[in-house]
Amino acid sequence: MTVIRSEAPLVWREIAAVAAGAPLQLSPGTEARIRGARAIVEQIVARGIRAYGVNTGVGALCDVVVSPAQQHELSHNILMSHAVGVGAPLGKEETRAIMAAAINNYAHGGSGVRVEIVAQLAALLEADCLPEVPAFGSVGYLSHMAHIALVCVGAGHVRWRGERLGGAEALERLGLAPLALEAKEGLSLVNGTPCVTGLAALALERAQRLLDWADAVAAMSFENLGGQIAAFDAQSLAFRVSPGLARVGARMRAALAQSGLLAAALGRRTQDPLSMRTIPHVHGAARDVLAATEEVVNRELASTTDNPIVDGTPDAPRVFSQAHAVGASIALAMDSLATAVAQVAAMAERRLDRLVNPLVSGLPAFLAYPGGTHSGFMIAQYTAASLVAQNRRDAAPASLDGGVTSGLQEDHLCHATPAALKALAVIENSSRILGIELLAAAQAYDLQPVAAVRADYTQTLYGQIRSVVPTYRDDRPLAGDMSVAFRMIAGGSPPPLPDPQAAPCTPEPLASCALQPPLQGVATPGTHASANEEMPGAVGH
CATH class of the missing domain: 1.10.275.10 (Fumarase/aspartase (N-terminal domain))
Structure with missing residues (x-):
């Protein structure tokens, strides 16, 4: 094109x-x-x-x-x-x-x-x-x-x-x-402002892809943890007015339709933990921020941002020497997008922690297979926690940094380009966090004690990850698997979701679901990339 x-x-x-x-x-x-x-x-x-x-x-x-x-x-x-x-x-x-x-x-x-x-x-x-x-x-x-x-x-x-x-x-x-x-x-x-505007366009593209993956990966974790599907009920979600929330709720209903695992979990709890039942609220809020940021970036692209700007005609030239080169609006938008993505990733790490914690998951400790001499995903969760902390530092608003330059002539600075660079860094960190959750959710399916079918969508996603990464048995450096998962999330899109309007709000009763035994074997091995993979990021050719 x-x-x-x-x-x-x-x-x-x-x-x-x-x-x-x-x-x-x-x-x-x-x-x-x-x-x-x-x-x-x-x-x-x-x-x-x-x-x-x-x-x-x-x-x-x-x-x-x-x-x-x-x-x-x-x-x-x-x-x-x-x-x-x-x-x-x-x-x-x-x-x-x-x-x-x-x-x-x-x-x-x-x-x-x-x-x-x-x-x-x-x-x-x-x-x-x-x-x-x-x-x-x-x-x-x-x-x-x-x-x-x-x-x-x-x-x-x-x-x-x-x-x-x-x-x-x-x-x-x-x-x-x-x-x-x-x-x-x-x-x-x-x-x-072409530097911040160009970087902002990339941030939007990468954030949009990340949010699609966040919904998909969250669905896998939710299913593994036996969440209560009522959290995504359309009538309930409609009480809060938010296009993003409504969209995420519909996506989650579609992703988890016909899940035997969720049917088996119906009524197990009155309420799930917040990292599970607020998926529409947090992911939806991030999508609302994304939509607002899209408007800001498109307005910036529609604007002349020089100083000075020339106008008029050769016979009647005009010069406007004001402040259109200052990118206050796009700096604020980039700060906001970074914070929204960081919050989505922080909640992903909380779901990951629940997957590896046998006290709340009902799964083997740290998803180790078998336990005892194996650590499984124990330390991978540390990595995710570290990246969440890095995001927290990077999400501090650049637009408030201020400073004085040019002999007091430029005595208010918006730091728009640094705000965009920080947003890109947060998005990359968050893609790595979601990659770890994706691996852990796939491992959880392998160790799932409940003999029930997965939703069609999560089964497809499970198959996609297992086509390139086999079940983890502490038989190789886990960093290689994490690199593969990161490339999947940062470089491509998850399987497309079915039409949300056609998906039921609740799973079929357990009795109507075909059952399958827990997976015990190892899926077809795939290739593994180095942990030092080349992927989109703020720096480096």
């Missing part, structure tokens, strides 16, 4: 598609809009109209007038001085997402860059020749785009076909020439 930037702005799903490798093209009308904005900048320069970053310095130097002869030097120097990122480089998808969001921003026609600048970025994307962008060092938006723009002028470094190349050599191999920046282009290349 080719993503085309036309008159309409891109939406987050299109940014995520480009990040995954889809080509990005500009429509002829979009190119004309970019050229029109450039003509306005040229008139601002010719008429000597005071414009921040065009014929003045930047930041605290905004009142220093720059002569026309120095404006090329100003643009070039902005890239050099703003390329101050540190740490490991962003991953391939993260870099592509930022570049796509930047191109989308320039296509609004308010930035005033030449179309050649946008074409250069698009050519790098098309060739998958990606600038090396250090992940850290930004309080807002500057350093990431500066490192990307360096390559356009023949500086910096790229990763291309497994090689690390200097920017000039990379352009030469692609048949491109380094660009000499003109007035305003240096500032337009580093400011605005």
